[in-house]
Amino acid sequence: MDKDRIAGAAKDIAGKAEGAFGKVTGDAETEISGRAREAAGTAQNAFGQAKDAVRDLGEAASNYAQDALDAGGDYYRDGHRAVTAKIKEQPMTALLAAGAIGFTLGVLLTRQQRQRNWRDYYR
Numbered sequence: 001m002d003k004d005r006i007a008g009a010a011k012d013i014a015g016k017a018e019g020a021f022g023k024v025t026g027d028a029e030t031e032i033s034g035r036a037r038e039a040a041g042t043a044q045n046a047f048g049q050a051k052d053a054v055r056d057l058g059e060a061a062s063n064y065a066q067d068a069l070d071a072g073g074d075y076y077r078d079g080h081r082a083v084t085a086k087i088k089e090q091p092m093t094a095l096l097a098a099g100a101i102g103f104t105l106g107v108l109l110t111r112q113q114r115q116r117n118w119r120d121y122y123r
Contacts, residue, residue: 002055004048011041 015038022031087094 002048002051004044004051006048008041008043008045008048011044012038013041015039015041 015034015036017034018037019031019034022028022034
């Protein structure tokens with residue numbers, strides 16, 4: 001609970017009491033002052049509630065992100081274990097697959113562009 005909510009509730013109660021006292025005694029100025037204090041207390045209480053809501057939302061988002069991070073770590077560990085197990089079961093297949101991937105990347109990354117002739121632009 002936020003301190004603004006506590007202070008706002010206190011102002012609200014004090015304003016109600018002051019307004020009631022002004023109404024009983026017939027003092028319009030005291031009654032108006034009480035109503036103004038009550039309105040200020042209500043506004044401060046609402047501000048405190050909004051701050052609490054934002055704080056709760058931030059905590060919920062932080063918890064969600066932490067859960068997602070933990071789940072991602074679990075998926076990574078499970079995948080790593082599965083790949084390691086397959087490599088231990090079939091090392092030659094893994095070696096051939098890694099070689100094929102490396103060769104393909106090498107061809108794709110070192111391929112030179114064909115030099116264009118002026119005739120290529122005027123066909």
